[in-house]
Amino acid sequence: MPASFFPASAEYLRILPEILLTLFGVAIMFFEAVLSEARKRIFAPLAAAGLGAALVGSIVAYGSPGAAFHGMIIVDGFATFFRVLVVAAGLLAVFASAEYLWRENHPGGEFYALILFSVAGQSIMASANELIVIFIGLEISSIASYILAGYLRDDPRNNEAALKYFLLGSFATAFLLYGVAWIYGLTGSTNLEAIRLALSAGGAPPLLLTGAAAALMFVGFGFKISAAPFQIWAPDVYQGAPAPVSGFLSVGPKAAAFAILIRTFETAFGPIAHDWQPLMWVCALATMIVGNFAAIQQSNIKRMLAYSSIAHAGYVLIAVTAASQTGAAAAMFYLAAYAFTNFGAFAVVTHVARKGERYVKIDDFAGLARRQPGMAAMLAIFLLSLIGVPLTGGFFGKFYIFKAALDSNLVWLTVLGLLNSAVAAYYYLRVLVVMYMKDPDGAAESLPSAGPALKLAVYGSAIVTLLLGILPGFVLDFANRAALR
Amino acid sequence: MTLLDAVLFLPLIGFAALLLIPKQFSRAAALIISLLIFIVSLGLIGPYWFANPSGYVFTTDAVWINSPPIRYHVGLDGLSLWLVLLTTLLTPISVAVSWKYIDHRVKEFYAFLILLEFGLIGVFVALDLFLFYVFWEICLVPMYFLIGIWGHERRIYAAVKFFLYTMAGSVLMLAAIIYLYNRAGSFDYVAILSQIETGRLTFTPRAEMLLFLAFFISFAIKVPLFPLHTWLPDAHVEAPTAGSVMLASVMLKMGAYGLLRYCLPLFPDAARSSAPWVAALAITGIIYGALVALVQPNMKKLVAYSSVSHLGFVVLGIFSFTQQGLDGAVYQMLNHGISTGALFMLVGYLYERRHSLEIAAYGGVATPAPNLSIIFLITTLASIGLPSLNNFVGEYLVLQGTAMEHFTWTAFAAIGVILSACYMLWLYQRAFFGKASDGVTHHIYDLTGREWAAIVPLIALMVWMGTFTQSFLPPISAQNARILDTTHRLKTERVQILAPEAIRAR
Numbered sequence: 001m002p003a004s005f006f007p008a009s010a011e012y013l014r015i016l017p018e019i020l021l022t023l024f025g026v027a028i029m030f031f032e033a034v035l036s037e038a039r040k041r042i043f044a045p046l047a048a049a050g051l052g053a054a055l056v057g058s059i060v061a062y063g064s065p066g067a068a069f070h071g072m073i074i075v076d077g078f079a080t081f082f083r084v085l086v087v088a089a090g091l092l093a094v095f096a097s098a099e100y101l102w103r104e105n106h107p108g109g110e111f112y113a114l115i116l117f118s119v120a121g122q123s124i125m126a127s128a129n130e131l132i133v134i135f136i137g138l139e140i141s142s143i144a145s146y147i148l149a150g151y152l153r154d155d156p157r158n159n160e161a162a163l164k165y166f167l168l169g170s171f172a173t174a175f176l177l178y179g180v181a182w183i184y185g186l187t188g189s190t191n192l193e194a195i196r197l198a199l200s201a202g203g204a205p206p207l208l209l210t211g212a213a214a215a216l217m218f219v220g221f222g223f224k225i226s227a228a229p230f231q232i233w234a235p236d237v238y239q240g241a242p243a244p245v246s247g248f249l250s251v252g253p254k255a256a257a258f259a260i261l262i263r264t265f266e267t268a269f270g271p272i273a274h275d276w277q278p279l280m281w282v283c284a285l286a287t288m289i290v291g292n293f294a295a296i297q298q299s300n301i302k303r304m305l306a307y308s309s310i311a312h313a314g315y316v317l318i319a320v321t322a323a324s325q326t327g328a329a330a331a332m333f334y335l336a337a338y339a340f341t342n343f344g345a346f347a348v349v350t351h352v353a354r355k356g357e358r359y360v361k362i363d364d365f366a367g368l369a370r371r372q373p374g375m376a377a378m379l380a381i382f383l384l385s386l387i388g389v390p391l392t393g394g395f396f397g398k399f400y401i402f403k404a405a406l407d408s409n410l411v412w413l414t415v416l417g418l419l420n421s422a423v424a425a426y427y428y429l430r431v432l433v434v435m436y437m438k439d440p441d442g443a444a445e446s447l448p449s450a451g452p453a454l455k456l457a458v459y460g461s462a463i464v465t466l467l468l469g470i471l472p473g474f475v476l477d478f479a480n481r482a483a484l485r
Numbered sequence: 486m487t488l489l490d491a492v493l494f495l496p497l498i499g500f501a502a503l504l505l506i507p508k509q510f511s512r513a514a515a516l517i518i519s520l521l522i523f524i525v526s527l528g529l530i531g532p533y534w535f536a537n538p539s540g541y542v543f544t545t546d547a548v549w550i551n552s553p554p555i556r557y558h559v560g561l562d563g564l565s566l567w568l569v570l571l572t573t574l575l576t577p578i579s580v581a582v583s584w585k586y587i588d589h590r591v592k593e594f595y596a597f598l599i600l601l602e603f604g605l606i607g608v609f610v611a612l613d614l615f616l617f618y619v620f621w622e623i624c625l626v627p628m629y630f631l632i633g634i635w636g637h638e639r640r641i642y643a644a645v646k647f648f649l650y651t652m653a654g655s656v657l658m659l660a661a662i663i664y665l666y667n668r669a670g671s672f673d674y675v676a677i678l679s680q681i682e683t684g685r686l687t688f689t690p691r692a693e694m695l696l697f698l699a700f701f702i703s704f705a706i707k708v709p710l711f712p713l714h715t716w717l718p719d720a721h722v723e724a725p726t727a728g729s730v731m732l733a734s735v736m737l738k739m740g741a742y743g744l745l746r747y748c749l750p751l752f753p754d755a756a757r758s759s760a761p762w763v764a765a766l767a768i769t770g771i772i773y774g775a776l777v778a779l780v781q782p783n784m785k786k787l788v789a790y791s792s793v794s795h796l797g798f799v800v801l802g803i804f805s806f807t808q809q810g811l812d813g814a815v816y817q818m819l820n821h822g823i824s825t826g827a828l829f830m831l832v833g834y835l836y837e838r839r840h841s842l843e844i845a846a847y848g849g850v851a852t853p854a855p856n857l858s859i860i861f862l863i864t865t866l867a868s869i870g871l872p873s874l875n876n877f878v879g880e881y882l883v884l885q886g887t888a889m890e891h892f893t894w895t896a897f898a899a900i901g902v903i904l905s906a907c908y909m910l911w912l913y914q915r916a917f918f919g920k921a922s923d924g925v926t927h928h929i930y931d932l933t934g935r936e937w938a939a940i941v942p943l944i945a946l947m948v949w950m951g952t953f954t955q956s957f958l959p960p961i962s963a964q965n966a967r968i969l970d971t972t973h974r975l976k977t978e979r980v981q982i983l984a985p986e987a988i989r990a991r
Binding site for chain 1: 550551552553590593618619620622623625626629630633634640641644645648649652653656657659660663664666667
């Protein structure tokens with residue numbers, strides 16, 4: 001048995017965040033079984049500690065960048081960026097859920113364990129350098145997410161969401177796996193670098209076959225990022241799932257799916273970029289249009305945010321279409337800005353929805369600016385960031401994306417994307433109108449003030465959103481360096 | 486850190502302070518803050534007091550974002566000087582006119598007003614295209630809330646329309662800015678301009694026209710130029726008095742300022758070749774706005790349409806490409822800011838008394854309120870361009886400048902001057918003369934001390950700007966000469982560069 005069969009210790013260091021997340025997740029499951037009811041308050045802090053440790057772990061792992069486990073995992077700037085992002089999303093989800101779970105009488109530890117497992121899967125996706133590992137990461141993340149979507153099992157809306165998510169999700173993953181099989185058959189490898197070499201070499205397999213394989217894989221990724229025409233599930237799932245879970249789903253899994261999409265298409269399928277670009281072009285435009293025009297008609301805020309998150313996937317797809325280093329960097333920055341913005345919005349929705357999520361209509365936000373000016377101001381910041389008003393992260397995100405697109409001469413896609421973002425302003429403004437310009441509904445149940453954990457999630461997200469809008473340099477420089485390959 | 490940085494950031498500090506100060510002090514705090522900003526901003530006249538500096542003064546150029554290189558580059562020149570002062574003057578006046586009018590959510594109101602001031606000053610002093618765009622969009626948000634929260638019945642419709650119109654225009658401008666950056670490698674206005682002037686950066690005629698249009702449409706919406714003006718009457722009618730004042734006096738100037746600062750110097754050939762079309766729209770706007778104003782039963786709507794007409798003169802002057810035309814346009818921007826701002830204030834005063842904007846609800850106001858009537862008369866006369874009051878100077882210069890190049894344009898535009906006398910004097914006759922009805926005598930009272938204090942500075946300026954033109958015009962003329970110089974020199978130089986090659990090609 002060759003000595004190299006056992007990986008060097010540095011290689012374990014490179015999967016430190018995944019190890020930590022899994023350990024903490026298992027620990028929570030264990031304590032769930034042995035601890036008395038009264039002690040179950042420790043799960044949220046424990047999960048937060050696990051995520052905090054994973055955050056540190058990601059940075060420590062970045063201290064020794066490189067491949068691990070025979071090139072299956074790669075730790076580089078790109079991987080680290082997304083690892084930090086998904087862990088941060090998990091952290092926000094834990095803060096926003098703690099109070100919510102008590103309110104809904106479901107304060108179980110398994111919720112936190114599932115969050116940790118889901119984040120672990122996303123973290124694997126972020127650092128995967130190999131199609132099978134991508135698939136494993138995707139499955140770990142997805143299966144945990146399916147359960148999270150149906151976490152309040154007595155609520156029929158949750159059941160519907162989970163079932164839809166599960167059925168459509170597994171169907172889409174099957175496409176992905178089928179595409180992987182094709183690629184393996186065509187190139188004899190599942191390693192992204194090896195595939196790239198095989199596709200750029202003289203005896204590359206026929207474009208028709210590699211194109212079909214890429215398309216099959218794109219169906220799988222497209223589902224996870226909710227790109228049109230694979231977006232059908234998103235509104236139903238986001239509307240039905242518990243509000244903090246919807247926020248988490250719209251942020252963490254999406255960012256990780258974009259990470260693998262960008263890595264796969266720009267590394268493995270880089271040589272055939274000119275052939276997939278037109279398809280991505282159409283998909284980006286369709287996604288923006290479907291998301292924005294459907295969002296205009298929604299009266300349920302969770303559903304509206306779901307369509308809006310579809311539209312935002314469309315903007316990121318513009319950056320992917322650019323197929324360039326600046327495009328990748330723009331997508332990374334956008335996903336970071338979007339993650340905090342969108343999660344923040346869902347966190348405020350979580351708060352206003354009250355027990356049993358009975359107040360999730362846009363009209364239920366009437367007069368929020370008078371009842372709780374702080375919360376209303378935060379939601380206003382998130383909405384302005386989603387519109388793309390300057391001094392918010394969303395603005396710089398859009399700016400970098402359109403700049404990257406123009407760098408790659410995608411003039412029409414840029415113009416159409418910009419016009420789309422003007423259309424989008426309309427439905428975000430509607431929420432602002434209701435919050436600030438309508439009087440509160442006197443008959444509505446009083447709104448208790450938010451707890452400290454939720455406040456931390458909301459205000460924390462808002463601070464990051466503004467920071468990314470005022471001083472974007474730090475994150476952008478990192479993204480630029482990380483996208484350099 | 487220059488004086489200009491202080492003037493720019495004091496409103497932002499004031500905004501933060503207003504949010505922290507307890508509610509009951511909001512009014513006083515807003516007044517003190519805005520007056521303080523005004524007093525500080527008077528210092529900006531300093532360099533122009535004795536000399537007439539060419540180029541920018543009070544410049545600050547610092548890195549904001551490394552990559553792409555976005556700079557915090559601000560500076561003041563003859564064009565922006567008076568617009569900044571107009572902004573800082575009208576903000577305390579707006580605070581004063583809102584004193585009683587705004588009775589709910591007072592703190593937020595004043596916070597938004599001061600935030601608006603921050604954005605407006607920023608627009609006028611930014612010398613980095615990206616920074617300019619940021620300020621341009623920042624202005625949108627507070628004004629949206631000012632209209633939407635404190636406006637009249639259809640306020641929400643008006644606020645959303647206002648936001649979407651401006652947003653739709655500005656996204657195209659953003660695309661053009663990014664394109665310019667990709668070509669020039671910089672967002673810095675001064676750097677891009679010098680690249681264009683030295684011929685290092687050239688565009689194909691088609692590209693230049695598209696870039697020009699992207700900027701132009703965004704500015705034309707803001708001006709507003711016919712037929713992109715339809716948001717304006719709604720926004721004005723529904724906005725609270727202070728909102729109307731800031732909107733008419735300062736915000737509309739953002740569009741005309743943009744035309745002068747960006748469209749003409751950056752894309753001179755496209756600007757020149759589209760001048761006849763733009764002039765046609767401007768003249769249509771002048772006459773159309775005046776005719777529509779003539780038949781309005783609603784006072785605020787009347788003043789709003791008169792703005793469409795007045796701003797038509799501004800655009801006409803700019804696109805006459807003559808020294809007098811440009812001078813008149815800039816002077817008219819300031820005049821319109823003062824006289825229309827005053828008109829909106831006075832209409833607001835009447836509304837506070839009678840709670841109606843319909844002209845029919847008034848009549849005979851002169852009997853119970855003689856002082857108010859005299860002030861209104863002076864403002865009316867200023868607005869229609871009576872000699873020795875401010876608008877006369879601007880309109881005259883615009884018409885003279887236009888006549889030097891295109892006499893027919895002048896002939897049509899002059900109809901607007903006559904019409905303005907018709908609709909304003911007719912309004913005055915219906916509202917102030919005649920026998921006072923019971924409703925009027927019962928509700929109308931004369932100007933209060935606070936109202937006097939708010940209106941007197943504007944009346945004084947109307948007389949001053951109408952009689953001592955030289956106090957204001959030299960910095961404007963100098964800057965306009967430079968703008969014209971840029972567009973002219975460029976044309977001749979290009980011809981010189983192109984000529985030998987063109988000969989060889991033959």
